[in-house]
Each structure stands twice: as C-alpha cells, then as structure tokens.
Amino acid sequence: MRAGSVPAFGEKIVVGDHPVPTPGPNQALVRVLTTGVCHTDLHAVDGDWPVKPSPPFIPGHEGVGTVEAIGSDVVELAVGDLVGNAWLWSACGRCEFCRTGWETLCESQENGGYSVDGSFGEYMLVDARYAAKVPAGSDPVEVAPVLCAGVTVYKALKLTNVLPGQWVVISGIGGLGHIAVQYAVAMGMRVAAVDIAEDKLALAKKHGAEVVVNAKDGDPVAAVQEATGGSHGVLVTAVHPAAFGQAIGMTRRGGTIVFNGLPPGDFPAPIFDIVLKGLTIRGSIVGTRQDMIEALEFYARGQIKPTVQERSLDEVNEVLDEMRAGKIDGRVVLRLSEG
Numbered sequence: 001m002r003a004g005s006v007p008a009f010g011e012k013i014v015v016g017d018h019p020v021p022t023p024g025p026n027q028a029l030v031r032v033l034t035t036g037v038c039h040t041d042l043h044a045v046d047g048d049w050p051v052k053p054s055p056p057f058i059p060g061h062e063g064v065g066t067v068e069a070i071g072s073d074v075v076e077l078a079v080g081d082l083v084g085n086a087w088l089w090s091a092c093g094r095c096e097f098c099r100t101g102w103e104t105l106c107e108s109q110e111n112g113g114y115s116v117d118g119s120f121g122e123y124m125l126v127d128a129r130y131a132a133k134v135p136a137g138s139d140p141v142e143v144a145p146v147l148c149a150g151v152t153v154y155k156a157l158k159l160t161n162v163l164p165g166q167w168v169v170i171s172g173i174g175g176l177g178h179i180a181v182q183y184a185v186a187m188g189m190r191v192a193a194v195d196i197a198e199d200k201l202a203l204a205k206k207h208g209a210e211v212v213v214n215a216k217d218g219d220p221v222a223a224v225q226e227a228t229g230g231s232h233g234v235l236v237t238a239v240h241p242a243a244f245g246q247a248i249g250m251t252r253r254g255g256t257i258v259f260n261g262l263p264p265g266d267f268p269a270p271i272f273d274i275v276l277k278g279l280t281i282r283g284s285i286v287g288t289r290q291d292m293i294e295a296l297e298f299y300a301r302g303q304i305k306p307t308v309q310e311r312s313l314d315e316v317n318e319v320l321d322e323m324r325a326g327k328i329d330g331r332v333v334l335r336l337s338e339g
C-alpha cells in the first residue's frame with residue numbers, strides 16, 4: 001500500500017510503499033477513503049511535544065474508510081462498515097479513568113497516528129472496540145474532521161457548562177474553532193469569535209457567530225466585555241500563548257475556561273483575578289467513545305458542516321507547510337482512495 005511515513009523528526013513525510021497490516025485480536029483492517037490533517041499531525045512530525053512518537057511512523061487520526069477484514073474476537077464491526085480512527089485509538093478499559101467515563105485520561109491509551117500507525121495510508125488498523133462508527137451516507141471528505149476536531153470541541157463545549165442562551169467565546173477560528181462555532185450554535189449558545197485573521201472571522205460569522213473580534217485591531221478583552229458583558233465560558237483553540245491569558249479577562253464571574261490549544265511555553269495566570277472572579281480553568285483532550293457518537297449525530301442531522309479542502313496524499317508536505325503558515329481555512333482532507 002501507499003502511505004506517508006515520518007522517517008525522523010523535522011523531516012518531510014515520505015510517501016512510498018508499505019506492507020498492508022494484518023488485523024490482530026479485536027482489530028479490523030480498514031481501506032482508507034479520506035483522512036483529515038490535524039495540527040497534532042504537525043506536532044507529531046516535528047516531535048515538539050514532551051511525549052513523542054517513535055519514528056518511523058504513519059501519522060493521521062481522522063481517517064474514514066470501509067472495513068475489509070476483521071481479526072479474532074471482533075463483535076462491534078463487520079466487513080463493509082464505514083468507520084473511522086481517532087486520537088483515542090484504544091485504552092485499557094480497566095483503570096479508574098476508564099471505569100468512570102474518562103477513558104481519554106487513561107495512562108495506557110494508544111493514540112492514532114502517534115503511538116500506533118494512523119490513516120495517512122491506503123489501509124489502517126483500528127481497534128474495533130474504540131473505532132468510530134460513521135453514519136451511513138456520510139460524505140467521507142466532509143465527515144473526516146469530526147473524528148478529531150469535531151469531537152474535541154464538542155466535548156470542550158460541554159465542559160464549559162455554558163447553557164442555551166448564554167455566551168461562549170471561541171478563541172481561534174482554525175480547524176477546530178470553525179467547527180466549535182457550529183457546535184456551540186447547535187447547542188443553543190450565543191457565540192463570540194476571536195481571531196487575528198479577517199477571513200477566519202468571516203468564516204465564523206458564516207457559521208453563526210453573533211460577535212466577531214479581531215485581536216490585532218485593539219484590546220480583544222475589552223471588545224468581548226463590551227459585546228457580551230463578560231462571557232459565561234471561553235473555549236481556547238488558538239495556539240498563541242496570548243489567547244490563554246486573554247481568556248481570563250473575557251470571562252464573567254463564575255465562568256469556565258476550557259483549553260484545547262497546545263502552544264509551547266507556560267500559561268500566564270493572574271491568581272488574584274481567578275480567585276476574585278471564582279473562575280474554573282480546565283483542560284480538555286479529545287472525547288470519549290460516547291462523545292464521538294454524539295458529535296457524529298450532530299453531523300448526521302446536518303447541524304455541522306466542516307469547511308474542507310480536498311487534497312492528495314502526495315501534497316501532504318505542502319499542506320503541513322501551509323498549516324505552519326496559518327494559511328488553511330477550515331480543514332484539509334486527503335483523498336486516499338475512491339469509494
């Protein structure tokens with residue numbers, strides 16, 4: 001099969017021939033139709049996170065495809081099913097986190113395209129117990145970003161505790177943020193979008209944001225406060241460190257701030273403001289299998305429509321360069337095969 005692999009950190013992805021993997025117990029072999037390109041894939045290629053993958057490896061955790069073969073003990077999937085891989089490729093199922101509905105915190109989890117080979121190839125393996133079941137009739141290009149960007153922001157929005165009719169700020173309108181705006185609107189929230197690019201703010205407006213703020217044009221904290229009276233919640237998907245400190249000023253008393261973005265460096269936290277305003281600050285990493293089911297249901301009902309660009313596997317390095325330069329609107333999805 002043709003696949004793109006990372007030979008060493010910081011080097012270009014090499015597209016070449018690889019053996020088709022064989023499914024083991026609880027695994028299924030999937031012929032990949034499409035795969036989204038996530039910012040995490042860029043971190044994987046560059047090896048710039050504290051916990052690193054081990055080259056050579058095949059990135060990708062937004063893959064959509066059809067099951068072609070199953071290993072032993074598989075009961076969840078059948079040949080022909082439309083499925084996807086995800087960042088949460090598998091977990092132990094036994095630890096405290098798995099038992100209490102927080103499998104995304106499992107310390108023994110495997111991650112798609114990171115600790116196990118992912119979807120930047122014509123075939124991939126999935127753990128049938130954790131693979132996303134993609135609704136029949138889904139557009140394989142359009143639905144791919146829901147498998148990471150979608151479920152990640154959906155879970156994060158739930159963790160803001162923002163109720164219908166209340167304000168939420170989405171800071172950073174990129175691959176995650178433009179989908180977050182749509183989920184927030186579908187969940188009944190009022191949305192203020194913050195970014196530094198007018199085209200991305202226009203995208204947020206298109207998807208239902210009532211307020212848009214260009215953080216380059218002035219004080220975004222003051223602009224959000226004036227427009228909303230202080231947001232009930234803030235979701236930070238941006239990767240610029242300044243956005244994290246700004247979130248505290250944007251939030252009204254008793255509000256909740258959730259971090260999705262993972263920039264390098266530390267978070268500037270004014271302790272006095274956090275205590276005085278009674279703020280909650282929490283991190284959120286992707287979503288559980290149940291979150292994935294719910295996130296895909298929003299898509300199946302037509303309430304979520306990711307903005308996507310279809311490209312080929314041979315263009316993957318150009319796509320990563322565009323991502324580094326912040327030149328991608330929405331999400332790029334690679335086409336691996338037809339079907």
